[in-house]
Every structure is written in C-alpha cells, then in structure tokens.
Amino acid sequence: MAPRTTKPRGEVTRGTTAPNRLRRIDRWITATQTGPLRTGPRPLVVDLGYGASPVTTVELYTRLRRVSPRAEVVGIEIEPERVAAGLAFLDNAPGRYEGLSFRRGGFELPVERPPVLVRAFNVLRQYEEAAAWQAWDELSARLAPGGVLVEGTCDEIGRRAVWVTLRGGRPQTITFAAHVTSLDRPSDLAERLPKTLIHRNVPGERVHALLTAFDHCWAMAAPHSAFGPRARWIEAVRLLARTHPVLVHPPHGGRARWRLGELTLPWSAVAPAP
Structure with missing residues (x-):
C-alpha cells in the first residue's frame, strides 16, 4: 500500500491528550492481541488521531515492543503541527525509537503496507452515528488479513473507557x-x-x-x-x-x-x- 498524497480524510479532533491516558487500552491490547502483533517479521500498527502531543503513541510503541519486539508503529494525524511535534520528539531522541514514525493523514491510512492493528481512540466522538459506522468500514477495509481495529473513547485522565474490536469488517467485542x-x-x-x-x-x-x-x-x-x-x-x-x-x-x-x-x-x- 503506497503512501497517498491526497487530502487526508477526516476532521481535526480536539487533540486533548496526556501521559498514560490510554494505559488501559494499551494494557488490554498487549494482553489480548498477541496474535496480530506477532504476524510477520515487522507487524505494522497505526495509532490514528493521537492528538496534540505524541506521548500516547510513544507509550503504545513502548508497550507493544515488550510483546512484539519488531513491531513498527506509525502515528497519524491530520493537523500538520501535531505531526511536527511527533517528528521533533524523534529528533530529540535519535536512535532510541527504531520503528516509530509520524506522518500526516486520516482514514485513508497513508502507510506502505496494511497494518495488523489500528488504534483509533477519541477520534469518532465528534462524528454523526452514520459517519462513525462508515469510518469503521473504511478503516477495516485497510487492515491486513486477520488484522484488528480497536476503536473507542475514554475520559481525560483515562479512568473510564469503552472500546470495540472489529475483524473482517465486523464488530466482534465490546470492552x-x-x-x-x-x-x-x-x-x-x-x-x-x-x-x-x-x-x-x-x-x-x-x-x-x-x-x-x-x-x-x-x-x-x-x-x-x-x-x-x-x-x-x-x-x-x-x-x-x-x-x-x-x-x-x-x-x-x-x-x-x-x-x-x-x-x-x-x-x-x-x-x-x-
């Protein structure tokens, strides 16, 4: 899947984020999704709409690497300034985060190959219900075979969260x-x-x-x-x-x-x- 140069699909989110806001979902992913995370030599994971700070994408990368040492993580954001913040973080830590990258994009997922997992948290809250269903379909269609979409929301400090997993374009579980x-x-x-x-x-x-x-x-x-x-x-x-x-x-x-x-x-x- 080649990177695309068209306008990113989706809307800019509020961008609210904080360290450890997504620790509950990350803990669940690393415990329950080891199958997709160990698919192939370099399983690709996308963190879609990570917000104004790259901190939760960096945390996802760190946690995934404990169960899938060769996993690659791409943080995707529509807002150029947010992408720049991610790139600046990597520039300030040369060589420490091999396999972690940031780029501009949206629901089209501008990555080189289909991801085995997409985490989309606090992204669809501002959409209408019909648009949220459509986003599920669109993101699911871009997954690798056997891949999983994890979509949900949480409060500002990560104390309460609900998420859904989708495989093969169909919702499977709710947590x-x-x-x-x-x-x-x-x-x-x-x-x-x-x-x-x-x-x-x-x-x-x-x-x-x-x-x-x-x-x-x-x-x-x-x-x-x-x-x-x-x-x-x-x-x-x-x-x-x-x-x-x-x-x-x-x-x-x-x-x-x-x-x-x-x-x-x-x-x-x-x-x-x-």
Missing part, C-alpha cells in the same frame, strides 16, 4: 474498563460508549438493558465492598454473567481481567436493535 475506586456505578461508563452506541442507550436497546442489569448486579455486590472496590466489581461481573454473555475465559475474560476493572462481551450483547 468496558474503569478505575473502580472512583466509580459510582457501572452505567457511568455510558458517557464513554462509542459513537455507534451512545445514542442507543435508551429503553428497548440491548446496551441500555446491559448497563441496567450491570447496575443491579453492582448493587447486589455491595457487601463485597468490605474487601475493596475490585472485589465488588469482580462479584458484579460474576453475577452479570448469569444473564449476559460475559466472556469468562482468558485472554478476554476471567478474574485476572476483571480485577483490572474490565468487562468484555461479544458485540451481539449490545448491537443496536434492527
């Missing part, structure tokens, strides 16, 4: 992740739903039923608060699994992931009603 100590109830995560779902959190939709049930399980698990908020989250997820298709086995589920404040389900559990 809710929270700093459980600061969480009042699971449905507080609704404000971080991807654009394809955020307006569907109403009675009659699966995502609303899921979050309502999760709140009920959270209330039922209140006695476990004596052992800490993580224990309460784990018990609430265990109760939810009785009525919803929670992924309960590694790498996506199980006590180790739940203890981190995560919950992953198949997309069918939240897919919009026809």
